[in-house]
Amino acid sequence: MTDFKKIEEEALLEVLHAAESYEEAALYNTEKVMQAFRKHMVSDFYLKPTTGYAYSDVGREKLDEIYADIFKTEAALVRSQFVSGTHALAVALLGVLKAGDEVIAATGAPYDTMQTIIGVPVKNPGSLTDLGVVYKEIPMIGSQIDLEKITAAITAKTKMIHIQRSCGYSSVRKTLRIEEIGTICKAAKAIKPDIICFVDNCYGEFIEKQEPTEVGADLMAGSLIKNLGGGLAPTGGYIVGRKDLVELASYRLTAPGLGGEMG
Incomplete structure (x- = not known):
């Protein structure tokens, strides 16, 4: 027995x-x-409801401040209007990248829903490639990043390095450790100091003592439905990072000129 x-x-x-x-x-x-x-002295005062367009919603503003504090960033955009982590990622990418910009995927092919945002292998209407963004993909060597090929691929037109922290649905690659993400960011910025290091942090929050934004990531997005929501949040997502980049993303979520001031 x-x-x-x-x-x-x-x-x-x-x-x-x-x-x-x-x-x-x-x-x-x-x-x-x-x-x-x-x-931030959070109290029930910040839970009061708002009406209309929700301008000057102190609860929403305080939540953004808390997220920026936790992730050690200049700004945060935390909203229930994000229907998923994929939505938050799309808002961040579409808000920052323009026609002619080049983005390099440093961790190989992203998972399927990210492929529809990027527009690879199919150029979906409204995707990055459909809007004129140039996309390069550096395959991983097994479960290891190919740092040499990543840095060699960076050109004057390269605007962003895309880093997927989670293994996604792959049975081959592994989830990246914080030090590995830091290594990519440091190497990329050594080649092009103004390059934007963007991290897809879905499933990665609170796994380690540091977050990617503490080791060189300029912009990061993820879902509230996963780690940050503790299994309780039915919807929502977040974007954190440099103030100018978060602001650009907020214009994509609402409208240019409105950004995170309402909702």
Whole structure:
């Protein structure tokens, strides 16, 4: 007869080291979030409803400040109007990139919903390639980034490096560690200092003690339906990063000139 208790004990022992490291990161990030709420003196005052266009919504403004604080960035755009992480990613990319700009995918082919945003292999109406953005893709070597080819691909026209942190739906590549993301950002900026390092952080929040925006990422987006929502948020997403880039994204979410001032 199979000794399931013994199998369970052996399995738990095998993953003990990993479980302890994640537990440490979870406690560290819980404290980080609590400190941000204390710093910004969050109270029921910020939960009051607004009407009309929701101008000067102090709750919304405070939430943006908290996210910017947690991710160590200049600005944040946190909205329930984002229907998914993919939507937040699309708003960030379409807000920042223009016709003639070049974007390099540093982590190989992105997952399927990102491919529809980029417009590869099919140039979907309204996608980046349909709007005239030039797209390059650097395959990973197994589960490792090809830093040499990434830096060699950067030209004067390169506006952005796209980094997908999660392995997505791939059974080949692995999820990137913070230090790996930092290495890509540092190497890219050594070639072209004004290049924008953009990170798709879906599923990556609070996994480690640092976030990509602390190691060189200029712009980052993700979903509230996943880690940040704690499994409770039914919708929503976020964009964090440099103030000018977040502002450009906000114009794509609402309208030019309106940005994050309403909603």
